[in-house]
Amino acid sequence: MPLLTARVSENKSTTIPFNRPYVSQNELGYLTAVLEGGFTAGDGPFTRRASALIQELTGACGVQLTTSCTHALEMAALLLDLRPGDEVIMPSFTFVSTANAFALRGAVPVFVDCRPDTLNLDERLIEAEVTSRTRAIVVVHYAGVACRMDEIGQIARRHGLAVIEDNAHGLGASYRGRALGSFGRMAAQSFHATKNVQCGEGGALVLNDPGLAGRAEIIREKGTNRSQFFRGQTDKYRWVDIGSSYLPSDLLAAQLTAQLESFPAIQARRHAVWNAYHEGLADWAAAGEVSQPVVPDECVHPAHLYYLLLPDLRNRQALIAHLAERGVQATFHYQPLHTAPAGIRYGRPAAEGCPVTERVADRLVRLPLFADLDLPEAERVIDAVRAYEVV
Numbered sequence: 488m489p490l491l492t493a494r495v496s497e498n499k500s501t502t503i504p505f506n507r508p509y510v511s512q513n514e515l516g517y518l519t520a521v522l523e524g525g526f527t528a529g530d531g532p533f534t535r536r537a538s539a540l541i542q543e544l545t546g547a548c549g550v551q552l553t554t555s556c557t558h559a560l561e562m563a564a565l566l567l568d569l570r571p572g573d574e575v576i577m578p579s580f581t582f583v584s585t586a587n588a589f590a591l592r593g594a595v596p597v598f599v600d601c602r603p604d605t606l607n608l609d610e611r612l613i614e615a616e617v618t619s620r621t622r623a624i625v626v627v628h629y630a631g632v633a634c635r636m637d638e639i640g641q642i643a644r645r646h647g648l649a650v651i652e653d654n655a656h657g658l659g660a661s662y663r664g665r666a667l668g669s670f671g672r673m674a675a676q677s678f679h680a681t682k683n684v685q686c687g688e689g690g691a692l693v694l695n696d697p698g699l700a701g702r703a704e705i706i707r708e709k710g711t712n713r714s715q716f717f718r719g720q721t722d723k724y725r726w727v728d729i730g731s732s733y734l735p736s737d738l739l740a741a742q743l744t745a746q747l748e749s750f751p752a753i754q755a756r757r758h759a760v761w762n763a764y765h766e767g768l769a770d771w772a773a774a775g776e777v778s779q780p781v782v783p784d785e786c787v788h789p790a791h792l793y794y795l796l797l798p799d800l801r802n803r804q805a806l807i808a809h810l811a812e813r814g815v816q817a818t819f820h821y822q823p824l825h826t827a828p829a830g831i832r833y834g835r836p837a838a839e840g841c842p843v844t845e846r847v848a849d850r851l852v853r854l855p856l857f858a859d860l861d862l863p864e865a866e867r868v869i870d871a872v873r874a875y876e877v878v
Contacts (some may be wrong), residue, residue: 503868505816508680508687509756509858511749516687517741530714531737533744540747541676541691545668549694551703552740556677556690556735560588561649563673563692565706566699569594569625576616577625578608579825579841580848585625585653585825586834594622596834598825600841601717604781605629607845610638616641616837623649626671629790633662636670639798651675654693654860658683659754659789668693678681683753683789683858684746686739706730756858757790760865764793764854766871793854794820798877800849806875808853813871820851837852 521527529552538550553559569575571593576584579598586596597616602609606629613624624643626634643650650670655677657667668674673696678689692707694700704714710730715721746753765779772779778796782788797803803819810817823844825836854868 496687502814502816503855503860503864505818505853505855506681507857507859508685509746509749510645511745511753513745513748514736514742517745518738521738521741527738527844528723529734529736529740530717531740533740534735535736538691538742538745540744540750541658541693541846542699543664544747544750544833545674545676546668546691547674548697549700549703549708551692551694552735552743553692553733554689554739555584555688556653556679557584557588557673559675559690559692560584560651560653561591562703562706562733563592563675564592565589566673567649567651570619573622574620575619575623575625576613576621577838578627578844579823579830580606580821580844581627581653581824582821583827585627586617586830587623587806589623589828590833595620595786596824596830597621597834598631598823598830598841600837600839601629601847603843603847605632605634605783606847607632607634608639610635610642611837612837613639614642614646615839617646617648621648623647623651625651625653626653627653628667630658630727630780631657631667631791632658632780633657633660633667633786634663638672649673652693656791657681657789660791660796661751661787663785669695672696673699674683678743678746683757683791684743684750686735686743686746686832688703689735689739690744697768702728707733715757719732748863753858754789756860757856759862760856760860761790761793763862763865764856764869768872769865771808771873773803777877790856793856795852795854795872796847797852798850802877803850803852805878809875810868811872813874815855815868817852817854817873818851820848822848 520658541717569592573594575589652674653667654674660667674693676691710728713724716724824830
């Protein structure tokens, strides 16, 4: 394994990339174990081990490993039994998968604006969009900083709505001492290569309602009771519900298991970089009227990403170009879903629109942040940013 770590280090270029997937100590050994064991399909020993580790981190009653966070969201939509014309409230400032999963069931994404501080779904705007057709509220914990789950939970209870957490950014984070992923009836996790722990492509559906576990297992196995058959609970497996092929190979689960076992070390490295950025850019940001991330006192964040909000689009584009000239790869983030072609076709914006989302989308820059980024490289990023003069 030291050879693999060395190989990653040797491949570092003079350009600091936006992301570099972390390679944990046991990955090669675990992958070899799967190949030598001859069982590479899903629901093998590493699938069970990774699921148990995710369950420990989230406090969930059950976890179904999936091939992506997108697929976990699709499973959530199926478990809600959504019908054409049902409405699902969600932020416009999010990745397309958040909306796609529900639009695939014929539901209408209702796009609500984000808060100007945390960039999360603005809980103060939700209730005005609840109608007789509303079935669920989907929250996205942007950058792993929690939404206002107390208020959102109260709204959901008043109107009999399900809460679904898109927790792609938030594994290991908490709100008022409680793990993100544990607030909604279901939550979706991402293990894409850009996430804190990753297996290239992967995800998980986190279940906080024990009554959903049996059907979730069937949906994940193409709508069959195949898992029950292999446990000896039925003499044959049959098609019993709608579903799809959402189960990942045990090879992916093996890599993910190694990553999850290294989670504390990964988090320590990421927080060191996040803190260096936050402290090293504070006076520059204040002088240039640039906003840094806001983490409320009740939130513990996972150092998933570090962003800056420039005064306008011109400065955002200029800063990205300035950093590229100095060998630092920075990038923007989500574009508003309510103004996207498919967002217009399949969803609708809140009555008051999403003006904060539109402004944020034009101003946001994400800096490189990954566990393999050392502090000298972080200082190089800081120096490059500080060399930019906001105009």
